[in-house]
Amino acid sequence: MTEITRLFEFPYYQLEKFNSIPDALVTKQNGVWTKTSTQEYINNANAISRALLRLDIQKNDKIAVISSNNRTEWSIMDIGILQTGAQNVPIYPTISEVDYEYILNHSESIYCFVSDAEVLRKVNLIKHNVPKLKDVYSFDEISDCKNWKELLILGEDKSNQNSVEERKNNVITEDLATIIYTSGTTGKPKGVMLSHKNIVSNVLDSAPRIPFEAGKSRALSFLPICHIFERMILYLYQYYGVSVYFGESIEKIGDNLKEVKPTVITAVPRLLEKVFDKIFAKGAELKGIKKRLFFWAVSLGLKYEPYRANGLWYELQLKIARKLIFSKWKEGLGGNLDLMVSGSAALQPRLARIFAAAEIPVMEGYGLTETSPVISVNDMRNKGFKVGTVGKVIDHVEVKIAEDGEILCKGPNVMMGYYKDEEKTAEALEGGYFHTGDIGMFDEEGFLKITDRKKEMFKTSGGKYIAPQLLENTMKQSRFIEQIMVIGDGEKMPAAFIQPNFEFLKEWAIIHGIKLGTSNEEIIKNEKVIERIQEEITTLNDKFGNWEKIKRFELTPDIWSIDRGHLTPTLKLKRKIVMEKYIDLYNKIYNFNYSNQ
Secondary structure: OOOOOOHHHHHHHHHHHHOOOOOOEEEEEOOEEEEEOHHHHHHHHHHHHHHHHHOOOOOOOEEEEEOOOOOHHHHHHHHHHHOOOOEEEEOOOOOOHHHHHHHHHHHOEEEEEEOOHHHHHHHHHHHHHOOOOOEEEEOOOOOOOEEOHHHHHHOOOHHHHHHHHHHHHHOOOOOEEEEEEEOOOOOOOEEEEEEHHHHHHHHHHHHHHOOOOOOOOEEEEOOOOOOHHHHHHHHHHHHOOOEEEEOOOHHHHHHHHHHHOOOEEEEOHHHHHHHHHHHHHHHHOOOHHHHHHHHHHHHHHOOOOOOOOOOHHHHHHHHHHHHHHHHHHHHHOOOOOOEEEEOOOOOOHHHHHHHHHOOOOEEEEEEOHHHOOEEEEOEOHHHEOOOOOOOEEOOOOEEEEOOOOEEEEEOOOOOOEEOOOHHHHHHHOHHHOEEEEEEEEEOOOOOEEEEEEOOOOEEOOOOOEEOHHHHHHHHOOOOOEEEEEEEOOOOOOOEEEEEEOHHHHHHHHHHOOOOOOOOHHHHHHOHHHHHHHHHHHHHHHOOOOOOOOOOEEEEOOOOOOOOOOOEOOOOOEOHHHHHHHOHHHHHHHHOOOOOOO
16 A cells, blocks of 8 residues: 555545545535545546646745635645645635735735635735736636636646656655644734645544544535644545535534534534534423433433443433433434544533533544644543543654643644744744643643643732633533633733623523513623623632632623634634723723722
């Protein structure tokens, strides 16, 4: 079997090991799931490579790809670009035009491929400020824009395939494969340089942790492919012969799950929270014995411990709960889902427990763009799973904890550096280890636990350290709280900005006969809403020391989102921007008289 050392070898490996999988890549077009086989995938990628050579693409040229949804064309372009020795520069579709302009100029991209009219509109707004950009192609058919199929036609002539093979042979595993611009929570995006070796090693070293049945699994892919997490997973799917169905959008995931019936998905914690909230809401609508059974099963699931640690009586009850209740949850997610892989942010332990109890285990992992991305991951097999941790470190990667608690990482997965930024590169790789910026620890069994972001920890004026993520993840267990940001750096006590779960509040108000008003502005001023959220904060505060407790909060009427600047594309808080948006609320909180506290 061919040894994989470069990214473009994954589809060839799939062809060699599993023959031509008929639904290797599948995208919904005009209401129909359109399948591309492994052989067609390779044929089209080669056509793209031949066309790019005819456009005079040279080794180390940069080509940007911006897609608002995952689709077959993205993977074909990716392989087609990489085979020429050029680099694929994926860009988040939801960032601002200003960031588009910065990234296209900073990367010196000479071509840009966009998915649809909206992305094209944003690129066209700044194109005149990007002097090196020669042309833009779209995946959708759009008037006044070249279409990517023109390259497939240009590449039909196979007379220069030998030149493509030469280019492939001249790519070595240490060569740059991609530049991924991290959105960051502050400042300009940084271009993370990842080599073929960085990502290939991460795929191969993560593969033993994923319990796929090779050649027999089906995935639904909907997390942004421009992020290294989903992109690495796509290569991993190809390695294992997994059929990949690209979800239409986050909004249509429920429908797509029922249509595709996947065995595996990747997700971020916020999505899993929403899935659980919907299940919980449906359970709350039940009546009589059905309702009692539902909440009995939930209560049981929240006590779940792996490997039969709770004893025989618990396991017997769990077996009944799985048959009567949890099987319906699984059915609602397509019926075949037996694995979810979670990354990007900390997963609440209650979700890890309840989904594992429902036989849809969540494999929580940890990593960063700079580490390609996986550093550690849980594995249900061989006692490799522990609730509240991000698993054990994968093979060939070394992790040590610095004196200040920061997680440091070394291995073949660690980036080449930041593009055109030697100073930040030297800072991040000081002492030969990548400095993650995360605070963590190993437990006695070697499981890694993340406790906070180093840069996000702050001290109150009393000199006490506050770990905001711990507080935030705990508070988001409340169904009344959609988003929360803990504040208080240098102040006398922690406080918070909260975006309530308006949808749930409306349901709650109907049940309790409370008139909320029609607008979000009216809802957040409702005294009963404020009192109810205060109850939630008070209850959850009990988990923390007195100096950590959230003493005050202010509600915001806005829905926190990527488009409005509250969140990064991976749904992390943009703390600086959120603070700027709500500086008046901050001043209101800390100008209050606390003499009674």
